[in-house]
Amino acid sequence: MSVETAVALAALLAVGILFYGIYRVMAGDIDVESRLDQYASRRPRGGREGATGEAGPSAIANSLEKRVQGSDWATGLQAQLSKANIKMTVGEFLIFQVVAVFVGVVVGAIAGGVILALVFAVVGFFVPKFYVKRAMSKRQQMFQNQLGDTITMMANSLRSGYSLLQSMELVSREAPNPTADEFQRVVREVGLGFSAEQALANLVTRIQSEDLDLMVTAINVQSEVGGNLAQILETIGMTIRERVRIKGEVKVLTAQGTMSGYVISFLPVGIALAIYMINRPYIEGVLSGKWLVIPICAGLMIVSGYFTMMKMIEIEV
Template identity: 35%
Template sequence: MTVPGQLVFVFGIVAITAAVLIALVVVFKPAGGSVPMERRRPFGNPDQGVLTRITEATVKFVETSLSRRAPATSQSTSLLVQAGLTLPRADFLVLAAAGTLVSAVVGFILQGAGMALLFAILVPVLARVYLSVLVSRRRSRFGEQLTDTLTMISGGLRAGHSVLRAIDAVAQEANEPTATEFSRVVNETRLGRDLQESLGDVAVRMKSDDFRWMAEAIEINREVGGDLAEVFDQVGETISERAQIKGTVKALSAEGKLSAIILMALPILLLVFLSLVNPKYMGNLFGHPVGWMLLGIATVMMAIGGFWVHKISDLKF
């Protein structure tokens, strides 16, 4: 098969994979917002296809297994919740498993068992990296909005509102993700949960020491009293100064982080490119025990190098 023919074949496989993933996404609709199927069709849905019944049964099985192994309190601190996604955990796991299976089949067709194993490992890793990136961005936005959040709460307290009413005002007027997190605090408090526990969960999900200080200030004020608005003003000034220092450190370390990303991605992209352009040349690497040993050594060395560069560029202050 010539190189253009191989590219057309690869494009067809990618198109089929994308179609399957889109179909799975359509099947796995996010929870919330719409009326449940049981309420719209109380006598069942006899028109469901085989694929729909299989996916629903699989999702229910995974959801039951997760509920048995993990406590209910862990759902509030899961990566999906931290990333701000409304997709249930069971749906995400089934979707990731389906993507892994399809990628493994594509890799087996292209190169054989070696490429199938590589793709099967790569898809879950990419899914975890995708969630980590969403969580990191969401936490960063939350930290950037925290100064304005404290200003809004302080203004509400000076206007004579209670702490919960001031938090409710922030939930209605702030941007994402602050609005979602504060709405969760208000809803949990109205259902009977202690305000301090809800604020503590927000601090854990966002990994924000500044917000933890705010929660501790509210708790101290509930016990001994005092001018909470003045405390929030001082905390807001401290957070603003720390944010300026953090921005300076981030700008100085950006070059090192970009170099680490390029150095880590270049060997992987080169491996995929050579496998597509000249499969016979790369077949010797995947079809021999020495090749697998070299791939393992390269993976370990890249992991050590990436961890080293990350520690060098991740400055603490």
């Protein structure tokens, strides 16, 4: 057995032990509770069996959720999951992230040894976060594209005699997703005792759209000083539709530059991984000794070039 294979197996074993340790720590609370139930008569037998039967992934996720609850990063992560409409708790997401790292280590160790295992472990760590951010961005973009028609629907319903809450209920029934889901949540919050102003403010927090903020501000101002809300919303809707059209044209014109940035940035990394799998001693020589400065400088230049190109094609509308 070579040294690289031994180190890869050791890394794989370490990750496996880490995952098992997390399982034992998170399941420890349930084990203690089940042992105490043997001497306590406060709970029926059926409830005790239900408690012991929960020792699994869901129980680990719930215990992990309690341990991280209240921290700033856990609150931010939960907000991101909510914005992306991912039905997953923070504990479940962390378990999924650990599994992704474990799978990355296994695949990397099988494919090419220690270095590739570390690379795949890092990729496995960031893939779930990238997926959440991608889903959140996609959902916000879809909502933004539908916002002009949504405002027009609300304006027409107000003209026909509907109240503001009734017009939002109409949007929650007739509009496509994700607009329907978000307005259903607004209507539900109003039904639970929130004011319409607070429910719409929560909507702006979830979507983070300047155009939506403009609509909500117009509704709040109209509720205080009065005016023709239908006419105001119709004007805002026309402005938003025109802005969406211009953004679409800009995106088409800058698509080539965006793709060029992706290719120029990730092609060297892909070629390096391919060479490592084909001729491992060559890459190991570059990554050791005085030659290590070359890949470090190359990585810094790739990162700076990527952000420079993205900044060049960024156009505010």
